[in-house]
Amino acid sequence: MVSSPHEAMHRIFQQDPGVFARAVRALGIPFDDPISATPFCTDLTENRPLERRVDTLLSIETKRGKFLLAVEAQGKKAVDKPRNWAYYLAHLHAKYELPAVLLVVCDNRSTAAWASESVDFGPPEWPSLTLRPLVLGPDDVPVIDDPVKARQDIPLTVLSAVLHRRDPQADAILKVLVDALKGLEARDPDTATIFVELTSQGLGEAPAADTWRALMTDLSFFTSPISEEIRAEGRAEGRAEGHAKGKAEDxxxxxxxxxxxxxxxxxxxxxxxxxxxTLNLWFTRAITATSVAEVFAEE
Known part of the structure; x- marks a missing residue:
């Protein structure tokens, strides 16, 4: 039950919005007297489905305790991202009651510099929230072109290859990565295949991708008929899922x-x-339906 003090402590600002500025000025915070004040609806509940998804979310446990790691891959600057990221962190903290860290991974230097900037939310007199992402860009992940280091940390070498794919050192990274994957193949071919796939995806259409395709001819486990069949099935499933999603949106x-x-x-x-x-049937019905029940009607 909401108490009377609770009500009074916020309703006084409805009665006289100017009391806010006068009160905080006594603390040395220079807010000006309001010229006007318009009441807004206090319900912040979403009244429509709004999909918000972080790229990767992990619960990390260390000797110091647990925290959430939200990873966002960012290829270019986007004006709406900082406020979305702030929402993610606040939502995660409220939902899971765990501290959350935002890690932004950028594959170009200008985007990494932009993402690294702290962003204040609130008026300049007193920002109430500051967003401070951790950022990994090409200048933050070292070029791994040493065979020993590549064998010791294949995942970091893959990340190094992806983030430096436009740099002159890319070919050197890929060469030591292939050698490291050959060693991993003997111990764990399934995991080796995953890292090959991630590297292929991460290189995209950069010139280094041609070097990678040539180097992959030495990876027998990756060019086997079974691996090709699995990848073909995955591509087919991905296309089908994409078609279904598009039809649902339509x-x-x-x-x-x-x-x-x-x-x-x-x-x-x-x-x-x-x-x-099913989606095609629903779409046909949606052309003339006057209610959702008509769309979902059983045959």
């Missing part, structure tokens, strides 16, 4: 455009469906 767009009422569970049912035949 259904929502169509129903919203026709102003057909939809509840949050209705939207979830559409976005969580991965059967393309």
């Amino acid at each position: 259904i929502l767009l169509l129903l919203d455009g026709r102003e057909v009422p939809m509840s949050a569970p209705d939207r979830d049912r559409i976005t969580s469906c991965h059967d393309l035949a």
Whole structure:
């Protein structure tokens, strides 16, 4: 139950918004008297499904305790990212009651410099929240071109190759990485395959990708028929999932455009469906349906 002091402590500012500025000026914080004040709705609950996803989220435990690591891969500057990142950290702390760290991984120097900047949220007189991401860019991860170091830490070598893929040292990194993967193949071919895939994805269309394709001919485990079959299945599944997601978005767009009422569970049912035949049927019905029940109607 909300207490009377609780109510009084915030309602006084509704009665006289200027008391805020006068009170904090006594603390040496130079807020000006308000010219106007407009009450806003105090309910901050989302009234529509809003998908917010961090790229990778890990619960890390060390000898000092546990914390959450939220990893975001960022390829370019984006004005909305800092406020999204601040939301992620606050939400994670409230949901899991664990401290959270934001790690931003950037594959170019200008983006890394931008992401490294602290961002204050609030008026300049007294920012209430400061975002301080940890950033890993090309200048933060060393060039690993020593065979011994590559064998000792293959994951870091993969990251080094990806972040330096546009640099002249990229080929040298890839050469020691291939040698390290050959040694890993004998102990754990499945894990070796994962690192090969990650490297291939991370290099993208950079010139170093041609060097990597040539070097991979020495990796027999990666070019085996079984590995090719697994990758082919994965690509097919990825394409099917992409088609289903696109069709679900088309259904929502169509129903919203026709102003057909939809509840949050209705939207979830559409976005969580991965059967393309069902989605095609729902899309056809959505063209003329006057309610979501008509879209979902059983045959």
